[in-house]
Amino acid sequence: MAEPVAIPIPRPLSARLFGFARSSGFPWIPALILALVVGAAIGGEDIAPFDPNALDIGAAFKPPAWLDGGSFEHLLGTDNLGRDVLSRIIAGARISLIVAFYAIVFSGGLGALIGMTAGYFGRAVDTVIMRLVDIQMSIPSFALALVLATVLEPGLHTVTIVIVIGYWTWYARIVRGEILSLKQRDYVALARVAGCGTLTIFRRHLLPNILNTLLILASLQVGQVIIFEASLSFLGLGIQNPDVSWGLMLADARGYITNAWWAITMPGIAIMLTCLSSNLLGDWLRDSFDPKRRQL
Amino acid sequence: MQEPPKLLRVENLQTHIFLRRGVVRAVDGIDLELAAGETLGIIGESGSGKTMTCLSLLRLLPKAGGRIVAGRVLLDGTDLTQVPEAEMARDWRGRRIAMVSQDPLTALNPVFTIGDQVGGPLRYHHLANGRAAVRKAVTAVLRRVRIPSAETRLDDYPHQFSGGMRQRAVIGMAIASAPRLLIADEPTSNLDVTIQVQMIELFRDIQRETGVGIILITHDLGVAASLCDRIAVMYAGRIVETGPVRAIYRNPAHPYTQALLAAIPHLGQKRTRLLAIPGQPPSLIDPPAGCRFAARCAHATPRCTEAYPPDVTVASGHVAACWLAQAGERTAAA
Amino acid sequence: MTAPLLELRDVKKHFPVEAGMFGARASVRAVDGVSLAVAPGETFALVGESGCGKTTIAKLVLLLEPLTAGSILFDGTDLATATAAQRKAYRRQAQAVFQDPYSSLNPRLKIGTIIAEPILAHQRPGRAALAARIAELLDIVGLPAGAAELYPHEFSGGQRQRIAIARGLAINPRFMVLDEPISALDVSIRAQVLNLLADIQQRFGLTYLIIAHDLALVEHFSTTVAVMYLGAIVETGPTEAVFANPAHPYTRALLASVPRPDPDHRPEAGVIHGEIASALAPPPGCKFHPRCPLATDRCRHDVPAVTQLSTGPGTTPHWAACHLIGT
Numbered sequence: 038m039a040e041p042v043a044i045p046i047p048r049p050l051s052a053r054l055f056g057f058a059r060s061s062g063f064p065w066i067p068a069l070i071l072a073l074v075v076g077a078a079i080g081g082e083d084i085a086p087f088d089p090n091a092l093d094i095g096a097a098f099k100p101p102a103w104l105d106g107g108s109f110e111h112l113l114g115t116d117n118l119g120r121d122v123l124s125r126i127i128a129g130a131r132i133s134l135i136v137a138f139y140a141i142v143f144s145g146g147l148g149a150l151i152g153m154t155a156g157y158f159g160r161a162v163d164t165v166i167m168r169l170v171d172i173q174m175s176i177p178s179f180a181l182a183l184v185l186a187t188v189l190e191p192g193l194h195t196v197t198i199v200i201v202i203g204y205w206t207w208y209a210r211i212v213r214g215e216i217l218s219l220k221q222r223d224y225v226a227l228a229r230v231a232g233c234g235t236l237t238i239f240r241r242h243l244l245p246n247i248l249n250t251l252l253i254l255a256s257l258q259v260g261q262v263i264i265f266e267a268s269l270s271f272l273g274l275g276i277q278n279p280d281v282s283w284g285l286m287l288a289d290a291r292g293y294i295t296n297a298w299w300a301i302t303m304p305g306i307a308i309m310l311t312c313l314s315s316n317l318l319g320d321w322l323r324d325s326f327d328p329k330r331r332q333l
Numbered sequence: 334m335q336e337p338p339k340l341l342r343v344e345n346l347q348t349h350i351f352l353r354r355g356v357v358r359a360v361d362g363i364d365l366e367l368a369a370g371e372t373l374g375i376i377g378e379s380g381s382g383k384t385m386t387c388l389s390l391l392r393l394l395p396k397a398g399g400r401i402v403a404g405r406v407l408l409d410g411t412d413l414t415q416v417p418e419a420e421m422a423r424d425w426r427g428r429r430i431a432m433v434s435q436d437p438l439t440a441l442n443p444v445f446t447i448g449d450q451v452g453g454p455l456r457y458h459h460l461a462n463g464r465a466a467v468r469k470a471v472t473a474v475l476r477r478v479r480i481p482s483a484e485t486r487l488d489d490y491p492h493q494f495s496g497g498m499r500q501r502a503v504i505g506m507a508i509a510s511a512p513r514l515l516i517a518d519e520p521t522s523n524l525d526v527t528i529q530v531q532m533i534e535l536f537r538d539i540q541r542e543t544g545v546g547i548i549l550i551t552h553d554l555g556v557a558a559s560l561c562d563r564i565a566v567m568y569a570g571r572i573v574e575t576g577p578v579r580a581i582y583r584n585p586a587h588p589y590t591q592a593l594l595a596a597i598p599h600l601g602q603k604r605t606r607l608l609a610i611p612g613q614p615p616s617l618i619d620p621p622a623g624c625r626f627a628a629r630c631a632h633a634t635p636r637c638t639e640a641y642p643p644d645v646t647v648a649s650g651h652v653a654a655c656w657l658a659q660a661g662e663r664t665a666a667a
Numbered sequence: 668m669t670a671p672l673l674e675l676r677d678v679k680k681h682f683p684v685e686a687g688m689f690g691a692r693a694s695v696r697a698v699d700g701v702s703l704a705v706a707p708g709e710t711f712a713l714v715g716e717s718g719c720g721k722t723t724i725a726k727l728v729l730l731l732e733p734l735t736a737g738s739i740l741f742d743g744t745d746l747a748t749a750t751a752a753q754r755k756a757y758r759r760q761a762q763a764v765f766q767d768p769y770s771s772l773n774p775r776l777k778i779g780t781i782i783a784e785p786i787l788a789h790q791r792p793g794r795a796a797l798a799a800r801i802a803e804l805l806d807i808v809g810l811p812a813g814a815a816e817l818y819p820h821e822f823s824g825g826q827r828q829r830i831a832i833a834r835g836l837a838i839n840p841r842f843m844v845l846d847e848p849i850s851a852l853d854v855s856i857r858a859q860v861l862n863l864l865a866d867i868q869q870r871f872g873l874t875y876l877i878i879a880h881d882l883a884l885v886e887h888f889s890t891t892v893a894v895m896y897l898g899a900i901v902e903t904g905p906t907e908a909v910f911a912n913p914a915h916p917y918t919r920a921l922l923a924s925v926p927r928p929d930p931d932h933r934p935e936a937g938v939i940h941g942e943i944a945s946a947l948a949p950p951p952g953c954k955f956h957p958r959c960p961l962a963t964d965r966c967r968h969d970v971p972a973v974t975q976l977s978t979g980p981g982t983t984p985h986w987a988a989c990h991l992i993g994t
Contacts, residue, residue: 223770230729231834232758232788241784245775378853495942496717525716526880527939530924534936552854555926559934578930596858598887600910600925606865607858607887613823
């Protein structure tokens with residue numbers, strides 16, 4: 038009864054991925070920028086030319102290397118306390134990425150879990166959960182952040198908690214929508230017919246299919262989280278000295294913009310580039326995961 | 334006796350689709366003829382090129398990829414492949430050639446009334462001027478497609494119509510401008526069988542009343558038999574058999590046609606086993622040199638894979654592209 | 668007659684429809700009192716047009732939707748009152764193949780995982796045993812063993828449907844629900860899959876409940892048929908009997924409307940007029956009366972009772988619900 042059926046020989050996964058990346062407009066420059074940021078975060082103070090907290094009042098307000106009075110010693114200049122801006126940016130990358138990572142993992146995980154529960158079980162469970170989401174979302178996230186940050190001690194943990202509380206609803210909403218549509222697929226019904234339990238269906242059918250969405254959401258959120266953290270630190274509610282964060286650098290340099298514009302601009306550019314790169318990468322991910330284009 | 338000139342003549346039409354992974358020769362040299370008041374059925378499966386043929390006749394190919402690369406499409410003597418796009422839209426599409434497609438739900442815009450949409454072609458082609466005249470014309474069209482209470486229903490929205498009524502409205506849109514040629518691409522596939530039979534009647538009545546030429550594209554051999562005067566069977570971008578409807582169904586000459594007829598259950602003829610056609614249709618990016626059906630044909634000979642078979646006249650008006658088809662005979666039936 | 672494998676007794680399924688916050692709650696009566704019995708080894712076909720409820724019955728039989736009323740018995744066990752263990756045992760014995768080969772397979776899973784899913788839900792086989800079973804199933808449906816490592820998008824519609832059949836067979840069920848198994852496939856591929864279904868039925872002694880709208884297919888493939896209209900069965904009996912002597916006007920209209928691949932046969936349009944009524948507000952009396960060319964006054968008011976038509980002893984009864992039988 039078996040008739041000859043031609044089955045295509047699959048190319049190795051690496052070849053497929055690389056060919057796919059090449060052919061679909063992979064954003065190389067944003068990826069490079071993000072790679073640099075990650076590299077800086079990993080290297081941290083070890084690769085920074087100076088100790089980010091080393092004071093050197095004599096070298097205060099040195100401009101960046103390409104301006105008059107600057108030197109290659111302090112590539113991006115120094116701030117009001119003589120601290121090397123470049124070193125502080127490198128050190129700040131670590132904090133920013135750590136906050137982004139934990140915030141996204143926890144808010145994404147929590148939000149996805151809640152969203153999946155609401156979407157899959159529907160009816161009463163769904164209604165209750167979504168009303169909670171609505172209530173949460175109607176509270177201005179920044180006001181909430183301020184309250185929480187004053188109640189808790191300012192620092193890395195506070196920032197992370199505040200972001201998680203602010204952002205999980207976003208994930209929950211989107212994941213719930215995905216689950217609602219995935220639920221209708223025949224293969225989910227057939228899994229039930231096969232005898233699979235709810236947990237198995239979640240694990241095998243629902244979770245992998247929303248992983249794409251979560252990945253895209255996460256990459257789009259990196260920029261948002263960094264800015265959020267920077268804003269909190271700027272207001273003095275987030276990272277405190279001697280920890281370095283880009284937001285803190287903005288806050289510190291606010292008072293002397295006219296004297297040393299580079300001290301506030303450089304971290305600002307770092308924030309902007311990171312945010313932009315992650316957005317572009319997220320856009321590309323979203324476009325390439327569109328099943329109509331999937332030819333892997 | 335001089336034969337009246339054909340309404341439509343398609344000569345060696347070739348439409349290619351240009352994809353990243355290659356050039357798909359979707360329509361690879363087909364010839365068709367249609368007289369006024371006649372219905373030609375194009376029978377084929379998915380991937381045979383029948384929908385591309387239909388889009389080529391209307392010059393509605395996707396701009397990004399598809400193009401007519403060769404051939405002529407002569408409607409009332411004018412070669413439509415040479416007509417500039419502006420003229421095509423103004424004088425031909427929706428005016429002299431119209432199309433009805435498979436899904437009435439997506440053919441109708443949900444935010445406009447049926448009257449608005451059926452009146453669209455009339456207004457665009459200046460066949461009726463002024464609201465009152467358009468309304469009157471639209472009511473007449475809806476009556477012609479047998480929509481009851483046409484005068485009031487033209488103010489309804491598509492969601493207020495049932496599936497069968499929507500398809501009638503879409504047919505109304507198509508015939509509103511009294512076209513010379515109507516192309517119907519699987520017009521009844523989504524309909525229930527009791528509605529389908531009404532639709533078949535409707536097509537026949539419209540043809541009788543207006544003398545429009547109809548090209549019916551379908552995979553349903555039953556529907557084709559009920560409506561068509563002549564049939565063209567398409568496979569892998571080419572036409573493998575053409576002929577009068579009775580000849581095709583009683584005396585199919587091409588093994589693909591024979592296999593199709595043997596592969597479907599026929600009501601009233603209980604058979605123990607249907608003929609399963611093994612394999613798959615060939616890739617259209619790199620079609621085989623010889624007969625494209627040879628890989629799946631029970632009667633294939635070495636000659637079949639070497640060279641593409643010529644058109645063999647099996648009987649008057651009945652042509653098959655098969656090395657094994659001889660005039661007056663037929664190949665051993667499955 | 669042997670005891671039926673699957674039995675439906677006066678099964679009802681109503682879907683509530685919101686009619687405003689304070690409006691009366693309307694219901695779509697998708698299935699409105701259906702009783703049928705499927706004997707072991709037979710192929711029972713449910714036919715009807717859109718909205719008749721046949722797909723809903725498939726979902727009810729597969730426990731994908733809860734019943735509103737009535738009971739479904741499998742091998743004598745009432746599924747509604749069954750314990751969780753009994754329901755799991757039922758899942759071992761009843762599998763399904765659905766219409767759409769593209770949404771029946773999870774595009775992110777390998778074929779091997781897809782086919783193994785029913786097995787893994789009920790057993791814990793070792794890796795080697797599982798791989799052997801998957802290879803065996805692929806061979807039964809005519810696909811090479813290497814297919815287990817590939818993903819669904821590398822297969823055509825017909826091949827995907829074979830994979831779905833392999834999955835259905837994985838745990839040796841006794842009963843399969845086939846919901847329009849070939850209507851989404853190309854004509855030249857349909858016979859392949861249909862012949863495969865017939866072969867495995869013989870080989871493994873399966874009982875089929877097939878949902879279809881193609882009457883020619885039903886005549887070819889089934890032993891018993893039930894014609895549905897607006898949630899109720901209007902006629903049922905052995906396929907040969909029903910097709911040879913259709914008693915209900917709707918069955919007759921359906922058969923007359925089917926176009927045949929025969930240019931000299933014209934399907935009759937005048938046998939039935941109008942459109943299917945809404946299941947929200949079905950007509951009183953006989954639900955078919957607005958479209959029936961033979962409707963009498965009685966049809967408009969009284970729901971017709973079941974009239975048995977004569978068939979041989981020991982065979983499935985042939986009955987229809989119409990006032991006009993025998994007149």
